[in-house]
Amino acid sequence: MPYSHLSDHPVHSRNLTIERCSCGAPVSLVKPSRHLAAAPWQCLRCGSVLLASPQRRDGSEFHGGVRRSDFNTIYKSVTPRADVSPSHLSDEDIEQLRNCTKSVELPSHELRQSQRYAVAVPLNVVTLNEKFCVTGAPSLAYSIDISTGGMSLLYPKATEAALYAVEFADGFLNIPPVILRPIRCSRLGSGFAIAGDFVCRVDY
Ligand SMILES: [Zn+2]
Helix, strand or coil: CCCCCCCCCCCCCCCCEEEECCCCCEEEEECCECCECEEEEEECCCCCEEEEEEEEECCEEECCCEEECCHHHHHCCCCCCCCCCHHHCCHHHHHHHHHHHHHHHCCHHHCCCCCCEECCCEEEEEEECCCCEECCCCEEEEEEEECCCEEEEEECCCCCCCEEEEEECCHHHCCCCEEEEEEEEEEECCEEEEEEEEEEEECC
16 A cells, blocks of 8 residues: 555644534544545534544544544435436446546656546535535536546536535446545536546545
8 A cells, every 4th residue: 555654644733633623522533635535524513524534543543523424424415316327428438437536546746647538427516614524415516527636527506615525426337436626616507617636535
């Protein structure tokens, strides 16, 4: 696991740890990154879900103020799930999607090939704040294009979210959710095109 060395990542520095939930309760989490996949954790006080990583103390995970949650906790309110058959996707489409999302784990300097690949698939998207805490109900969105460094998507409403958690709605694709940091948002038809960089993958 060449990317899991955390020795040169000061996880205890203030700006990389999440010490408080948005409700003010103390939590012990670390902001996820390309080196550190996120997972859903629920604040024991307010029930908010944070997509972050556990802190480690003395070599083991320390779960202060949170319990491990489930992605369904976030997405159960999306009804209906995008009812789109995968048959319109070519094998190449699916392979490109998998390759691009797999690269989320690579350090930026290894992202040599970052050509954009246009592919429209349905997504369930939730907004996150800077603490990686879920801030709203999921929305149905569509991918516009994807590369090894990020993706752009068609989002139904105006938003100024710090981050987005993006789940590929079509379970057939079997692609893990990713977290996206927006760099550009522009009007597109009746919705908004949001382009961003991958932050990390989400394990659940
Ligand atoms: Zn809370």
